[in-house]
Amino acid sequence: MTTNVTTVPAYAAPAANAPLERTTVPRRPVGEHDVLIEIKYAGICHSDIHQARNGWGEGIFPMVPGHEIAGIVAEVGPGVSRFQVGDRVGVGCFVDSCRECAYCLQGLEQYCVTGGTGTYNAVGTDGEPTYGGYSSHIVVDENYTLRIPEGISLDEAAPLLCAGITLYSPLAHWQAGPGKKVAIVGLGGLGHMGVKIAHALGAEVTVLSQSLKKQEDGLKLGADHYYATSDPATFTELAGTFDLVISTVSAPLDFNAYLGLVRTDGALVNVGAPEEPVSVNLFSLIGGRKTLAGSMIGSIAETQEMLDFCAEHGLGAEIEVIRAEQINEAYERVLASDVRYRFVIDAATI
Ligand SMILES: [Zn+2]
Ligand SMILES: [Zn+2]
Numbered sequence: 001m002t003t004n005v006t007t008v009p010a011y012a013a014p015a016a017n018a019p020l021e022r023t024t025v026p027r028r029p030v031g032e033h034d035v036l037i038e039i040k041y042a043g044i045c046h047s048d049i050h051q052a053r054n055g056w057g058e059g060i061f062p063m064v065p066g067h068e069i070a071g072i073v074a075e076v077g078p079g080v081s082r083f084q085v086g087d088r089v090g091v092g093c094f095v096d097s098c099r100e101c102a103y104c105l106q107g108l109e110q111y112c113v114t115g116g117t118g119t120y121n122a123v124g125t126d127g128e129p130t131y132g133g134y135s136s137h138i139v140v141d142e143n144y145t146l147r148i149p150e151g152i153s154l155d156e157a158a159p160l161l162c163a164g165i166t167l168y169s170p171l172a173h174w175q176a177g178p179g180k181k182v183a184i185v186g187l188g189g190l191g192h193m194g195v196k197i198a199h200a201l202g203a204e205v206t207v208l209s210q211s212l213k214k215q216e217d218g219l220k221l222g223a224d225h226y227y228a229t230s231d232p233a234t235f236t237e238l239a240g241t242f243d244l245v246i247s248t249v250s251a252p253l254d255f256n257a258y259l260g261l262v263r264t265d266g267a268l269v270n271v272g273a274p275e276e277p278v279s280v281n282l283f284s285l286i287g288g289r290k291t292l293a294g295s296m297i298g299s300i301a302e303t304q305e306m307l308d309f310c311a312e313h314g315l316g317a318e319i320e321v322i323r324a325e326q327i328n329e330a331y332e333r334v335l336a337s338d339v340r341y342r343f344v345i346d347a348a349t350i
Contacts, residue, residue: 009350010135011324012062016054019328022350025064025131027139028124034139035083036075037091039350042133043068043159043317044343046189046250049331051121060121066133067093067119068161070154071347080142088148090307092161093297095119095130095144110297134327136350146304149311156316159189159342160307162297163317167194167246168306169298170269171201174244178202183238183245183261185229187214189334190248190271192318192341195221197306200313206242208234208261217340221318235260240288248272259284259292267291317342323349 010025030036048065069091073083083089097109097116104112117124120132131138148157167190176182182203184194191207198205199222206225207218215226227234238261245261245268247253252274259280262268267290285292298306310316318341322330330343 006137008135008137010064010131011327011350012064012131012134013052014062016052016059016061020052020134022324023062025062025135026128027131027137028126028128030075030077030139031141032077032079033142034077035073035080035089035142035145037069037071037089037138037140037145038074039069039071039133039136039138039347041070041155041158041321042066042135042345042347043162043319044327044330044334044345045159045162046334047162048132049334052331060123060129063121064131064134065120066135066345067091068158068163068344069119069133069138070148070158070161071138074137076142082142083145083147088150088154090146090148090157090161091119091133091138091140091144092146092165092303093119095140096125107299107301109299133347134324134345134350136347144300146300146307149308151311151314152307152316155321155344155346156319157307157310158344159193159317159319160310161303163189163193163342164197164310165298165303165306166190166271166295167248168197168309169302170246170271170295171198171203171244172302172305173295174267174269176201176203176244180204180243181206181241183208183242184223185245185247185253185258186249186272187218187341188248188337189317189339189342192217192221194246194248195223196315197310199223200309200315206238208245214340240264242266244269246271250274252276252278255280255292256284259290262288262290264288264290267293269293269295271295317344319344321346325349
């Protein structure tokens with residue numbers, strides 16, 4: 001099974017906290033149901049930085065991050081039925097799952113009981129480490145490959161594979177749409193997609209950001225209202241307003257204050273997570289039959305639905321395309337919140 005392994009250029013962190021550098025990594029031979037993808041663009045997600053710096057522990061090094069991948073099919077295995085050479089495709093946060101647990105069978109592979117196989121920093125069913133999108137090529141099972149419709153450019157599509165689906169899934173699950181008031185907490189890589197998608201779904205959208213610094217952007221992206229959370233008046237003025245509040249921030253929030261913004265039967269959903277446990281006064285839930293929830297990316301089917309929705313509405317991410325040698329600099333800028341709103345690596349420069 002390890003014959004014909006191809007070696008491809010990539011950018012990898014050789015060890016935890018070490019700067020990323022150009023190297024090569026092996027890609028498995030194209031199997032029966034695999035597609036070989038020539039990567040065109042790879043987005044830089046905050047979690048890439050977290051993992052490359054071993055923030056969640058147990059990192060596998062060298063590590064090639066990247067789970068916002070857009071490219072073109074360069075070769076297909078003999079059993080591939082869904083794709084042809086030349087197709088525009090994407091790969092998101094996972095490249096496999098057990099395919100037999102209740103969640104996989106239900107089409108919720110992101111919640112596979114085995115945890116599935118991450119696009120990078122994981123071990124595949126072949127026992128080999130997975131390497132992500134900061135690379136020229138990747139081999140992925142067709143069942144975990146997405147189709148990128150015409151109508152979105154590949155560079156603007158790449159961040160949809162993580163940031164886009166991370167926001168689309170809770171917006172769809174909690175039925176954001178006409179007549180619903182939705183608040184997006186934080187206007188970064190995730191939040192800006194939340195604003196675009198919630199607006200396109202027909203909801204009334206409010207951005208809750210620390211300051212009013214990005215207000216003009218927020219309104220341009222589709223927000224109807226914009227408030228600063230550093231102003232305590234925001235929390236009194238908006239008390240009991242929202243059907244759905246989605247928090248994209250990983251800084252510890254005053255959850256009781258944010259639950260106060262949710263109307264009866266509404267939900268506060270977290271897609272960002274502070275590292276430390278938080279304290280919640282359950283009376284803030286009981287008093288309004290409110291839900292405090294979390295949500296993680298989306299299934300393959302839902303990710304396809306999101307890509308089709310975005311293409312139909314002309315939605316892509318707001319991006320800054322960089323060359324591969326700028327990755328380390330870009331990491332520092334992401335940590336300093338100095339990006340509007342996603343860095344995308346031009347894979348031709350890897
Ligand atoms: Zn991500
Ligand atoms: Zn499973």
